[in-house]
Amino acid sequence: MRHRTLRQLEVFEAIARLGSFTRAAEELFLTQPTVSMQIKKLSDAVGLPLFEQVGKKIYLTDAGHELHRTCRGIFEHLAHFEMVTADxxxxxxxxxxxxxxxxxxxxxxxxxxxxxxxYPGVEVSLKVSNRERVLERLAANQDDLYILGQPPEEADAVAEAFLENTLVVIAPAHHALAKKKKIPLARIAEEPFLLREPGSGTRMATERVFATQGLKLKVRMELGSNEAIKQAVIGGLGISVLSSHTLALDAPARQFVVLDVQGFPIRRHWYFAYPAGKQLSIVASTFVDYLRQASKYIGVVSAQEHGRPGRLVKKAE
Structure with a gap:
């Protein structure tokens, strides 16, 4: 193993992370035969197979899992060294x-x-996914930092609130409750509801509020994105609860309204998190300091303005 090249380890790590020889070749700008040859040489040096194929899927062997953990440690140390010298x-x-x-x-x-x-010298990789997938990435330590709508209690992680996340009830602009004040939560529970998929942080917070008063939502539809929910609300399929951040930029003009509901808005926070015991890189530590001042960078007042009860949401100029 001592004579294996760093390039071979890079190829192996990319395949292990992406689960595909083809995708690894594309990411590394190599041909697939070159990738296959590098892995064969690495497997020969280890003396054990590193991957096994079941059907069309590729899986790490036990030796592959061990080498993958070793590779991640090597690359993390090299990245840290590069950032220390840059600093x-x-x-x-x-x-x-x-x-x-x-x-x-x-x-x-x-x-x-x-x-x-x-910091123009920083290269950024941004992955967007649902909460379940982000928690999987956190558990596998695949990224530097994670942003979630509630602390990752399911994982051994460090988490810190850095930005307010206000949840509001939205309905079509023509809804019968659009101009009502202090609408009881029980009245809202009578309406057909549009919810995000199970595991969504917004959904969990919404269900928790209604459950505290012994109320159960009349779920008409589960949707996998905030955009789909907004379009369904506009179409008159029901009402929903969304973060005011989702209304601040690209809301359709005057097509839905924020309802004045007792117990709302729900004031929560956004959290950044990382695995407990992880040593943050210099760039990640710098970004953490930046996040602690996030409210002054992204116009939270504007987002909250869109979330005022009774306000017709129109497209930002």
């Missing part, structure tokens, strides 16, 4: 790998854009 030179360079839940996509790109303006 010694007075530069902030390196890579920031960020995974966020789907609702966070409404503000995460703005945060990253302004961060990269301050």
């Amino acid at each position: 010694m030179k007075g530069l902030k360079t390196g890579k920031l790998r960020l995974a966020v839940v789907t609702t966070a996509k409404y503000f995460a790109p703005r945060l990253l854009g302004m961060f990269c303006q301050q």
Whole structure:
């Protein structure tokens, strides 16, 4: 193994991470025969197969899992060394790998854009997925930082609140309750409800509020994205609860309204998290400090303005 090249380990790590020889070849700008040859040489050096194919899927063998853990440690140490030396030179360079839940996509790109303006030498990788998948990535330590709508209690992780996340009830603009004040929660529970998929942080928070008063939602439809929910609300299929951040940028003009409901808005927070015991890179630590000042960068007041009860939501100018 001592004479294996760093390139062979890079090829192996890419296949293990992506689950595909083809996708690894595309990411590394190599031909698939070259990738296969590098893995054969590495397997010969180890003396054991590193992958096994079942049907059309590729899986790591026991030896492959051990080598994958070793590779991640090697690459993390090399990345840390590069960032330490860059810091010694007075530069902030390196890579920031960020995974966020789907609702966070409404503000995460703005945060990253302004961060990269301050540190143009930083290369950013942003993964957007549902909460379940983000928690899987956190457990596997696949990224530097994770942004979620509630602390990751399912994982051994460090989490810190950095930005307010306000949840509001929305309905079609022509809804019978659109101009009512202080609508009882029990009245809202009578309406057909549109919810995100099970495991969504917004859904869990919504169900928790109604459950505290012994109320059960009349779920008409489960949808996998905030955009689908907004379109379904506009179409008159029901009402829903969404983060005010999802209303701040691209809401259709005057087509739905925020209802004035007792117990709402629900004031929650966005959290950044990382595995307990993980040593953050210099770039990740710099981004954490930046997140602690996030509210002054992304116009939270504007987002909350869109979430005022009784306000028709119109497209931002």
